[in-house]
Amino acid sequence: MAEPTNTPMPGATPRSGSPGPAGKLTVLHIGDPIKYNPQTYATFSSLFNIIRPSTEERQRPEFIKALKEKRWGDFHAIFRPFWGTGGEMGKWDAELIELLPDSVRVFASAGAGFDWADTKLFGEKGVIYCNAGLAAADAVADFAVAMIISTFRHLPWCMGSAITGSPAEFQDCHKRATAESRNLTGQVLGFVGLGNIGQAIAKRLGLGFGMKIHYFDVIRKSPDIEGYLSATFHDTMDSLLAASDCVVLCTPAGEGALMTAKTISKTKQGARFVNIARGSLVDDDAVADALESGRLSAVALDVHSTEPDINPRLLRLSKTSAMLTCHNAGGTLDTHIGFEELSMKNIMGVLTGGKAITPVNMHFLKSKM
Structure with a gap:
């Protein structure tokens, strides 16, 4: 059966091309x-x-x-x-x-x-x-909390080792993941973009987990917003990257990638990275390089530059240092x-x-x- 061209509210919607009520x-x-x-x-x-x-x-x-x-x-x-x-x-x-x-x-x-x-x-x-x-801010913020926690606690490694059924892998992860995991309290969480979604994440992680909120944005937020979130503004992205223990992309897609080999080189050694914005903002191979070299210790990526395909190098790292999801953050x-x-x-x-x-x-x- 052909799809009807009127929405299902009796008497409210004319078919395509028919004249509407006068004056509307x-x-x-x-x-x-x-x-x-x-x-x-x-x-x-x-x-x-x-x-x-x-x-x-x-x-x-x-x-x-x-x-x-x-x-x-x-x-x-x-x-x-x-x-x-x-x-x-x-x-x-x-x-x-x-x-x-x-x-x-x-x-x-x-x-x-x-x-x-x-x-x-x-x-x-x-x-x-x-x-x-x-409308998506709460859903994305909730999901981002899980992703940020994952980068500090190496959840892909912990979960992957548990489900292999191998006692040796279980014991290895139990022993070594501890030495590489950190509490969130006191860590610097850096936002590239602090709009509605960024602020919702910052509220949860700053007020709820005691993280220090830093951000870079094209327009500085009001003193009221900065005061409520105890947020520190950076006037350059390089400054933010150098200060952050975990960087979160929360900005609309623009022209080209923001996280490239050059920008990742500005991060702290062993920093963490989370993307809940757009895959086009990230050079996936540069992220894989950074994970393999230790420049980044862990990442969590909900969006990908070639969706629905995922970079094969990142797929190989998903058992250890990369949490990969299917553009699910806003999906409730x-x-x-x-x-x-x-x-x-x-x-x-x-x-x-x-x-x-x-x-x-x-x-x-x-x-x-």
Whole structure:
């Protein structure tokens, strides 16, 4: 059976291409129907005319054709409530963004990362891009705590040795891992990026485990935030790396890698490294080199530069010094519930004359009448 093009709220959503109620602004809903927040959606769909293109219409060639022929008219917002669907058209680059009608004012999406969308071009076209990282902050922070603990206590080594069934490996790990493990209290935890997720991790590890919080960011945080977290600011990344016992990447993807052979050489001997940001920020071979040489003593990587494939050298190190997971940090049911609701609230805020909750490109935005 062909997928219906209306979201499942009786009477609320016209089929693709049908005219909406007079006077209502139109939202293009890309991806699956909403699942978790029916009350919020009832308000959302009462305010706007919702059009949901079919799966076939979301494939890039057909999506481009639909935009060119203005199949959905002059819509005013794009709504992507789930990370698993709604991305069939691929990267939002100049080819797609230039085809959007000038009426579009906001794009609200699930997910914390936005490397698949050119937020600068969106801003220059007058479109506010909103991510949903705030909804994932608790899930990612909880997961990051486990990863950071792993780097200090060598959990892959401890767990791997226990499940081999070899008494010799068990005894070897029991004896040697002790000499290489450290308590977290008093250790310097260095953040590259201290946004919502970074602050949530810092709160857990600083206040809960007694770690010393240091950070580098392009914009220094307010005295209130620094005071609450007892956070020390570094005005260069090299300074942060030199001071940190464990470095955590919490920054959006940019142009090229941040953790390379050159930057890793600035870390303390035997430092630890955790990535819950984007795999593209890390040179995997440089990390493997650093683990093999002892420059880094342990790493925990939730994201990888060639997902779903993992660097084979890191795979070999996963039994000893590398904790590797499958982009799981934000993956909880609570996160998906939050993605869906936050995306709706961002659109309602902008289209009803208020403010976006989680915009990421306001510095690129041009005034738009």
